[in-house]
Amino acid sequence: MIDxxxxxxxxxxxxxxxxxxxxxxxxxxxKAAHLLHDKMKEIKSxxxxxxxxxxxxxxALNMSYELLRLKENQFENNTDAQxxxxxxxxxLDQALTNLDS
Numbered sequence: 143m144i145d146x147x148x149x150x151x152x153x154x155x156x157x158x159x160x161x162x163x164x165x166x167x168x169x170x171x172x173k174a175a176h177l178l179h180d181k182m183k184e185i186k187s188x189x190x191x192x193x194x195x196x197x198x199x200x201x202a203l204n205m206s207y208e209l210l211r212l213k214e215n216q217f218e219n220n221t222d223a224q225x226x227x228x229x230x231x232x233x234l235d236q237a238l239t240n241l242d243s
Contacts, residue, residue, distance in 0.1 A: 154179045181205060
C-alpha cells in the first residue's frame with residue numbers, strides 16, 4: 143500500500159509549522175512536537191539562551207544527548223544479558239559433561 147501523506151500543523155513556541163507526514167504517523171509527530179515545545183519552553187524560561195534558533199539548537203542538543211544515553215544504556219543492558227546467557231550456557235555444558243562422566 144502506498145503511503146498517503148497528509149499535511150498537519152504543529153505549534154512550537156507560539157509558531158505554527160505545517161508538516162507533511164504519513165497519516166499513520168501524525169499522532170507520533172504531534173507527540174514529538176509537544177516534546178520539543180516543552181524542551182524549548184524550558185530552555186527559554188531559564189533565560190540564559192536568547193533567540194528562537196539558539197533555543198532550538200540547545201533543545202536539539204539536549205534531546206540528542208538524552209537519546210544517546212538511552213542507546214548506551216540499552217547496549218549495556220544487552221551486553222549484560224548476553225554475558226548472563228553465556229554464563230548459563232557454560233554451566234549447562236559443565237553439568238552435561240558431568241552427567242556423561
